[in-house]
Amino acid sequence: MAKEPAKKTEEAGKSRIKMIIIIVASVVLLIGVGIGAYLFFSSDDKSLTPEQEQALLERQAKEIxxxxxxxxxxxxxxxxxxxxxxxxxxxxxxxxxxxxxxxxxxxxxxxxxxxxxxxxxxxxxxxxxxxxxxxxxxxxxxxxxxxxxxxxxxxxxxxxxxx
CATH class of the missing domain: 3.30.479.30 (Band 7 domain)
Structure with a gap:
């Protein structure tokens, strides 16, 4: 019978470790999603394709x-x-x-x-x-x-x- 409480504490310890790993993984995942969302939504919509940039340069060159x-x-x-x-x-x-x-x-x-x-x-x-x-x-x-x-x-x- 002495072995049963030891098993329960051992299982409780493993269960806690699993829970901590899950929490840490969730926090890391949330941080990653947050950074990705920030970079996605904060990117400039003003970035031009090479064709648009060339057209802009040509228009500026034609301006007097x-x-x-x-x-x-x-x-x-x-x-x-x-x-x-x-x-x-x-x-x-x-x-x-x-x-x-x-x-x-x-x-x-x-x-x-x-x-x-x-x-x-x-x-x-x-x-x-x-x-x-x-x-x-x-x-x-x-x-x-x-x-x-x-x-x-x-x-x-x-x-x-x-x-």
Whole structure:
């Protein structure tokens, strides 16, 4: 008969251990479900697919930024035997209004950079489309190197006469 109470306490001990394991497993499961629900419901609905992101970038690229005009100027260009001139006017498209303000503030530096760059070009370089596109790319790089706030998105030649 002494063995029976020992069995009951042993079974009660095993039963308690099982109950503790079940409780701990339930708590861990509830914590996992809670974390999963939090992550699921707190995720941004603003996440875009790659196609949507590309469309957004294209739309932003097509939007016109603030414009800053550089009035017409005349520059001597290099040519063998003849004196050649370039008369041009340029419009700079900024990415933000703050950039446009900085362009206006730095206009003497920008004009100087433009005049020095164009003054080292030859008539042959500026007389064809490829040369003008190359000049536009060089001007864009040169002007953007002077800016601290933003950048110039595009450069437009609003007047361009080589003589």
């Amino acid at each position: 930024g603030p414009m800053v005009n550089i009035e017409s100027f005349i520059v001597n260009i290099l040519d063998q035997g003849e004196v050649r001139y370039l008369k041009a006017a340029i419009t700079l498209e900024a990415d933000t209004p703050e950039t446009a303000a900085e362009i206006t503030q730095r206009m003497p530096q920008i004009k100087d950079a433009i005049l020095l760059l164009i003054g080292n070009k030859t008539f042959a370089e500026l007389s064809d489309l490829q040369g003008r596109l190359q000049l536009r790319a060089e001007l864009l790089n040169r002007v953007n190197s002077l800016l601290l706030v933003g950048k110039v998105k595009r450069i437009y030649f609003t007047d361009f006469v080589v003589q």
